[in-house]
Amino acid sequence: MSSGPEKTGKRPYAARMPPEERRTQVLDATLKLIAERGYEGVSMEGVARATGVTKPVVYDLFGTLADLLEALLEREEERALLQLAELMPTPRADADPEEVLVDGLNAFLRSVEARPDAWRLILTPTEAMPGRVREVVETQRTRIAAQLESIVRWGLEQLTTEIEDVELLVEAIIVMVENAARQHLEDPGRYTTERLTEFTSSLLASVKR
Amino acid sequence: MSSGPEKTGKRPYAARMPPEERRTQVLDATLKLIAERGYEGVSMEGVARATGVTKPVVYDLFGTLADLLEALLEREEERALLQLAELMPTPRADADPEEVLVDGLNAFLRSVEARPDAWRLILTPTEAMPGRVREVVETQRTRIAAQLESIVRWGLEQLTTEIEDVELLVEAIIVMVENAARQHLEDPGRYTTERLTEFTSSLLASVKR
């Protein structure tokens, strides 16, 4: 292990590197920090320590903690969504709504599996996030909800159901999906992708049609 | 601008009162603080300020912040659960499982309505809580889950359904119920008790039997 905060000895003069490289290094360290200790444990001081440089370096690269987090979130969100798009199947027009949902969940969970730290960042309850980050995440969530809503509407049309309140249904689905992802993150051995999709599948199967 | 500690002049010597009374006063102030600004905004310093006394007073009454929070949680949990028990109907043996769940949710939401601050305390995502408090809440949650599990098992027996994974079902239900409560706390006008129970009712109605 070549990296890690050295104990009490004097900090060795950190290896020089071009700003862009250091930037990604700092972002990596921050992501790891948050994954390990939550948003609470994050500070410019701590980030600098974890990166193996001193504060002014971090301040020079990202003006404030908010900016740093925003940059991190942007990077991870892009990566995560991009990868999710890769895994997400594009449903044919004549597809079974049930199947679409299950496949979607499956793709999502596999994306979570592939980039757990990134998703931990996003799936952390907003109450625990610093104000600025919360906004970004909530905006994104709203956007996803809107997309999901159209799918659900289309799905409901094909069912004989008494559910009228599509808004609540969409929110309920989101909450359940996010919960599944959190469970998987917390204990992947217990909450396997298979188990979670299997459950969802049987849940949907027991809805009247 | 004008909220918070008075700027000018010395703190007036706070009215004397017996420790027990001061204790409840401190707990009240803490509850209000958390309801308004979340767990993040809580400190011994801040609690003392909000109560209108100085730190040593708080330290003398509750040794540490963790102890204070524990005391508060205990008090509020007891009050809340007690009141919930009052509102919760005791189902007859021949009751409809669907009805039992809907009535239960209804009782729960009315309890939340009656003591919003207390429930906000408990329903705040555990990630945002200080470690000690988290444990207490999670323990309680586990206990509730166990109770719910037996009800759900009984309910499933009366349905023709393919759902096998009772554990996941119970957890999903809890998540949805908690989410309903959070929605109601966040925007009671938009997420009324009626709307939420109505939705649940129709959701349950569209499950095969």
Added chain:
DNA sequence: GGGTATTGCTACGGTACAGTAGCTACGGTA
């Protein structure tokens, strides 16, 4: 090897909070 832009650092001053020691003022009692 010497010059120099650039990267990284030391060293502050400032705020907020934890936690404690020891003093002061209140107010019930004689």
Added chain:
DNA sequence: TACCGTAGCTACTGTACCGTAGCAATACCC
């Protein structure tokens, strides 16, 4: 009115963090 126990206070030490000014080391170039 003087006493004195108790409730409350001031003032301090220590820690962790923010943010910045100005200095030092390095790597590259000739």
